[in-house]
Amino acid sequence: MSVELEVGRRAVVRVPGSTANLGPGFDTLGMAVSMYDTVEVEVIASGLEVVIHGEGEEDLPRDSSHLVVKALHSGLAAADVTAPGLRLVCTNTIPQSRGLGSSAAAAVAGVLAANALAGFPLDEDRLVQLSSTFEGHPDNAGASVLGRAVVSWTEIPVDGRSQPAYRAVSIPVHEGIRATALVPDFHASTQAVRRVLPSHVTHTDARFNVSRTAVMTVALQSHPALLWEGTRDRLHQPYRADVLPVTAEWVNRLRNRGYAAYLSGAGPTVMVLSTEPVEPSILAEAREAGLAVHELEVADKPTVQVGTA
Numbered sequence: 507m508s509v510e511l512e513v514g515r516r517a518v519v520r521v522p523g524s525t526a527n528l529g530p531g532f533d534t535l536g537m538a539v540s541m542y543d544t545v546e547v548e549v550i551a552s553g554l555e556v557v558i559h560g561e562g563e564e565d566l567p568r569d570s571s572h573l574v575v576k577a578l579h580s581g582l583a584a585a586d587v588t589a590p591g592l593r594l595v596c597t598n599t600i601p602q603s604r605g606l607g608s609s610a611a612a613a614v615a616g617v618l619a620a621n622a623l624a625g626f627p628l629d630e631d632r633l634v635q636l637s638s639t640f641e642g643h644p645d646n647a648g649a650s651v652l653g654r655a656v657v658s659w660t661e662i663p664v665d666g667r668s669q670p671a672y673r674a675v676s677i678p679v680h681e682g683i684r685a686t687a688l689v690p691d692f693h694a695s696t697q698a699v700r701r702v703l704p705s706h707v708t709h710t711d712a713r714f715n716v717s718r719t720a721v722m723t724v725a726l727q728s729h730p731a732l733l734w735e736g737t738r739d740r741l742h743q744p745y746r747a748d749v750l751p752v753t754a755e756w757v758n759r760l761r762n763r764g765y766a767a768y769l770s771g772a773g774p775t776v777m778v779l780s781t782e783p784v785e786p787s788i789l790a791e792a793r794e795a796g797l798a799v800h801e802l803e804v805a806d807k808p809t810v811q812v813g814t815a
Contacts, residue, residue: 511589515549517622517812521615522805523600524607524649525685525777528726529737529768530718536645536674537655537726538805539685541606543598545574545615547623548815550591561598561608572596573612573640574619580636581620585627601798603693605771610646613637614808618651622812631673634658638672646771648674653807655679655726677723679804680730682781687800688792689775690752696772702745711740730781733766737779743769750774756792763788 522538529535543561556568556575566572570579574596582589596615600608614637621628628636633651638644644658651674658674722736746769747754753769756776760767765784770777776797778784789799 508586508588511549514815516815517619518546519615519618519810520544521611521650521808524646526645526771530715530739532742533643536649538649538653540803540805541600543600543611546595547619548593549589550593552591555593557595559597562602574616577613577616578620581617585624587624604689605773605775607646611650613640614650622810634674635672644672644674652676679726685802686778686784687775689798694773699772715741733779737766737768
């Protein structure tokens, strides 16, 4: 029998954004970065109240269709608890629909808040599974749950009826690696950007990406000099160039100058991984072209606080 949470119980979670694919690791590699969404959840006597500040405050729903609310209910059900009512205050700094893991962060925030309210019955594997279900792939959500970088994968059940199992393991990141995000002033639809991908690729291209993904895991952990080579890709970025021309132009421009630049997630953000700051003149060019510049660090796990109002 489910346990009903006491009115006044409260949880606050702060979840990092993420950059996915990291070049060749399509739906596999992810890394948490230091931009954050914060969600405060309080159990109330009845109803649902949703308050939104910051990114998305003019567009996001304030009812049960809000992704944080959906994930919160999923987490409560997994923890076998219920709430008579909920009040959420979402403070968002992760740009929406820009390839920086805003939707994954929302799902992770909801699941983590539910776990905290319930007394932390769910382990990290379960948290990755629950939050990744909303995404359909675990690279962003895995990074936002576990922090640092992750290698992730999806196990498809052979019976064709069970739900996929989403897995992620954290890997350490060399302390010198930093991230610089160049964010265009337009949204990208993950579904639309995925539709341009071919259903088949050549064995040569597959082999190329397997090798570069392996190189990238080494570059991240201990050999950052390999970041440029490790971010090369033939599986998805070439096909997305036509629908994201601004992004493709900046990725090519930066790579031609020796920077390990790539399309972050489904875009349109351009991400650069490096051990030294990107040249100020390049960042100035980006700003003049209308791109927002965010100089970031690799982020650790989310923070979670629980108590009573």
